[in-house]
Amino acid sequence: MSRFSKKEEPEVLPGAVVEEGQTDSLANVAHVDHDNHDALEMAVSPSSDSADLLTKWQRKPAPWAVWLERLTLGVERPFNTLTGTLQLNPFYHTGTIAVFLTLVVALTGFYIFLFYKYGFEASYLAVLRMNDMFIARTMRAVHRYASGALVVTTLLHAYRMLFMERFRGQRWLAWVTGVVLTIIVWLAGVTGYWLVVDARAQLITDGFVRFLRGFTPWADGFVIWLTKADLSGNSWPIMLILLAVHIALFLAVAYFFYLHIRRLSRAKWLPDTYLVIGTTAVLILIAIIFPLRNLPAANGMRLPESITLDPLFLFYLPTEGRDFTPWLWGGLLLITAVATILPWITRDHSVAEAAKPEAAKKSIGLPLVNIVPENCTGCTLCALDCPYEALEMVERHDDTGHKFVAVAKPEMCVSCGICVGSCNWDAITLGDSSPELVWDTISMRLRMAKAKAPERPVRLVFTCDRHAAQGARPYLAQDVPVAVGDTAVEIVAVPCVGSLLPDTMLRALEAGAHDVQIIGCPPDDCRNREGNVWIEKRLLRLRLPRLNRDHANAPIVADWVSPDDFTSALQKPLPVAETPDGEPDFMSARRMFPDVLPRSLIILFVMMVVVLVAQVFMTDVPFRSRLATDTAIVRVIVEDPTTPFNRTGAFNLPERPLLLRLEVDGEVLAEQSYDPAEFFSQPVGAFVQDLQINPGNHHIRLAFVDEQANSRIVFYEATTDMAPGEILRVVYDPLFSTPCKGNDCLQ
16 A cells, blocks of 8 residues: 555646546556556557657757766765765755855945945944944945855856756846856855955956956046045945945846746746755854955055965956956856857757757747647646746637647747646647657557566666767667666656656556556756656646556656766666565656655755855965056046136247146156147047156156157146055146246156
């Protein structure tokens, strides 16, 4: 007797109108007799045209995707072995963990905001004061570490979607928004570091200025704005704007998360409870043990000499000012562009063409969902089961007596076949290959297996395309049934195990199979999101369509394993009766979610601690700026060089073009020509220079030069001893500075 009693009734889905005879699959099937070899005659004799119809449903992954998945499965195997429970593997939950980490970042960020002040010095001091408060210090560290973990999980999630090829067809929106999300998360992290206004933020500012100078006309204005704010002490508007940008980026992340899951039915937002609790506990524990270290404040008079670097967000800083910097950004831009257009430039490697030429243009190369209206009873199960909203129910206006009829939306279909597994009435097909015709292929292969191994029982194994490309691949290449002990095994690959009806397995038993085994993907790792969950619930009589009550304990088992673990699942022995008079508990052998042992949770917690500690040390890398040790900087800022002529009237308007020239030890390092005819007619651009010189004693002069008259108007002239990393700011402000001539200017 199965331990699932009548009291454990299946979940009746909202909106389902189930007719008599549809609740149980194969309600009128006779009792299964595995010793009756004549039962083979019950199988439909397939025609030669239908012999390979199942291949029309098959998806053949691209070779590069197969190779990437094989590599990944090898890395994941130790995690699965250590925990002993596949559902605890955090790699299967990267998407939901990323959402949870985003919430953590938002909540801790809001708490930090309560203590934040505005202004270069005020912002830095506010961050310093947080170190004196335990909760604020801890929340700040959690905020930092959760942000880094968010980048890691986002990249891991993108990588998993890549080798599963979950970017084709209607999934292009989720893929493209995921690319944009990654960029926005990175920008939000950079602005977060910027808000601290320490030496690290100073390097970010310098890098941003170089970016503006290379790609926009706004660099000079930005430098003038920052410098004037620093000199005047009125810098709070800058920090307020920067905080607003930081918050706006987070809101953009939230919006793109919505777009990312917009086409998903029943999108799962958060990971399971044990991962939520474990992640929270690990973040708090590590934040307490490893509080953040504070760097010196940003200093407009010196280059930062030594900082700690976070490669997740600030990977570009060590390349700043080097010859290969354009190659770095050019390479990243190319990778981003290729990733964005990947859904349209990659080729599908399906075995068969799409059922219809017009459908092939819209799909990933596989047949799309198709409705047979005359068979549809309007039960709504297909629309409820579809993971991608490729079906909808509309009111029916004919004489069938049914209220609804299913309508396909091929542009949303990913050819998973899950809807086929929800329909007992042959009202749904993939392309023009109906489930009944596909059954012809299955029954033929079963008959051939019986003929090739007449003395042995035959097991029929159903598996999905991921297993078919990995662990099941060697077995599928054989022309004879696989021998597992005394049993001959015939393996049938389908797009997803969720495309199977319980009726199909019972028919296989009636057709002579000794037992039926389903080998599917682990929990939360189905390529089609919910296919493994739905078929498990159907076999456990918890979801419609379900196994007939009389055959609930038929010899049907299921194993939910990693695609590289197909062999161990295949060799797993069938359940045996606990007592001589009892019968094996096949129902329990179909369960996907075993009880989680405390030992497994402890191992998972320790693994998460190790990973986060590794992240802490890898994102706090010591970095010394070569500029701070090898060079000094002369920073010249003149907002409007023509002010002495057209506003102050200190000098007569010149008759010839003048050169504004910066000289160091008599050598001209920068100059710009100004035509006096334009002094009043249009705005004159600022003169902003950031020049590297060798440390030591230098004579520096900034002056307008009239070469024909051999005269000059000096804005600045001085002899100074420049230390390594020192920044000499030459700022001309007409309100506080007066140009001079000749030796009168020498200080």
